[in-house]
Amino acid sequence: MTTTKAATNATAPETGPTGPRGIGRAIETAARGHRSIPVLVVLAIIWAVFYSQSSAYLSFQNITNLTLQIVTTAILALGVVFVLIVGEIDLSSAVLSGVCAAVAAGLTVNHGLPLVVGIAAGVATGMVVTFVEAQIIMFGVPSLIVTLGGMVILQGLILVVLPPEFTISVAGTPFAKIASTAIPAGASYGLAAAGTLAYAGYRFFQHRERASTGSLTSLATVLVPAVVVAVVLFGGVFTLTQQRGLPMPLLILAVMLLIAWYATTQTRYGIHLYAVGGDREAAQRAGIPVRRMVLYSFLILGACAAIAGMVDSSRQLGVSVTSGAGPLMLNAIAAAVVGGTSLFGGRGSIWSALLGALVIGSISNGVQLLGLSTEVQYFATGSVLIIAVAVDVVLTRGSLLPGRRA
Template identity: 85%
Template structure:
């Protein structure tokens, strides 16, 4: 078949797939989330109540932060299976230092984050020498399962109830302060948008003030709407603020800096990035270091919510949920495509299913079936968008 024939033979479906691959991949995620909410709300009006939405945001905080770290690793074309257990190890380190050793909480948190980054640095160094990340992190997961037994005291548990450690998750920011933070965030975003708008004008690029006003209005609606909903109980939960700050920092570095350009270049085509002078090995190391920090923060928030650390910390479906959140949210398993917003969107999808199942008193099997189905569909969509066709790739005939 000639090139001309191939071009003319492109179906409307192929053109739609191509546009979706280049466009906003978060739209299908938002549609899926709306469907999930509608289904559960039809079964129980309490599902979208202020109280339950607040509970949902608290439940997904750990998954969202861990998924944020996973996104950075996926963007460079790697994968990590050990970060969930690592979060438990870091939580055990922080709780042991703050509760058992009497170390000031900020210092204990810093040590735990440093420990998480050190462990992922070791894994990344092995990976950069050519060992597949799947094998390295699978082995790392097993090692960390033994390490948490070493870090924990002989009774294999550390209780943080009644300590300053427990306040990480239980602290609520008053409504007035929360609205002030929303206003500051909106103004900062609008100011940065205005700065970019003036830079485009100075370079002769044709642009419209609408490109500044519309995003600022949307950000204001999200921030003030979120604060309104989440402060209806005691106030804005501290874990929600931590997630928001981490997402904003990650958004800035992945979209507004040279680091972000290099990150996507390495994931898109590692050999081409190497030829262009991009430090590929260093970018892989950076991604795993970020994952280590995110795992430590996620583990400490989870330990604060659970009021303790044990041998089961970081276990269960946490690793699966974090990877699923990143992929369901729109980050490609093949590297180079996705955004940090995938973490929160995917965590909302996974968490909404779990929350709805628990609220309706359904069996755990339903949650696993639904989560697994959503993950498979998300990966299938990613494969279709990657190859640009609904049909499997076949050898072309001349």
């Protein structure tokens, strides 16, 4: 098993159980197993503050609007998480999402090709662009510079891909159905039941494996998590089907999260992914294909960027030069970091994309609902991001004191 930087820090000597290093170690130990708990607490505080100002904030309609608003950010943040875990960063994926949407919409709307062909072309475009970026990065050029330059190039490329009027309307076309399709309540509850049974079966399988190795485990380790998942799934379906039904973009996000969770936690790929982000030299000595893992992460980001762009353009009913522009890139990176993914690599969870997007989106949604100025949203989002990065620095360094490591 590869020794990561986090593991190395965990075995370093302490100055004392109550000293600065001991406190930093306690924070790191708590965060390692329960990194999502502080995020959930912050999210609860944000919801409580905005609900105290307007009872409409937690209404069925506004919760549905909130979840739809965060889908694009969450999908893009999911790809960003993979890149951050291997210790890289990307600044071009938001603009790339606009380019991919322009390619897909152009083929589907302007050239009359089937929707599946347009979607495949959009995803392929995203993966080709990130493949090229990854190749340059693997030659030793910092990913910050490569993707910053890529962002500028893509801003020019979208002008080339779009028609002379620099806009493509998808209203009334099959492309618009990506976001407008809603799953009926009955089918949605069926999906929730299937998800609950699948998770309960997975936990029971883990319980049987531990029992076969002599580990003392209780059925409570199966029942309690399964009940929690059931409450979340059925409660979510009940809330989101009060309007028209379960929105298709949310189902797309859920499927992507589940696939990513399985790949990062249940496969050898996931072990290699975190090993590369934790300590590349150690991973290289252990025989892990570091360059290939970096490439895979960027390819996943390219696919996520394409899907995010197509979902967003379907919701906006069009693609233009502003697609993928604005605060989308900042929000995606902020969502990944606020959700618990480290900027220093080797630490993070797929679910951080969803949790971080909920935090960022909840602030934006609340500001809009209360009619506050945009400055308030920027101040709040920036402050949350700075605090999250500061906590990440403390966890990575293992000390509350600057310039020292545990």
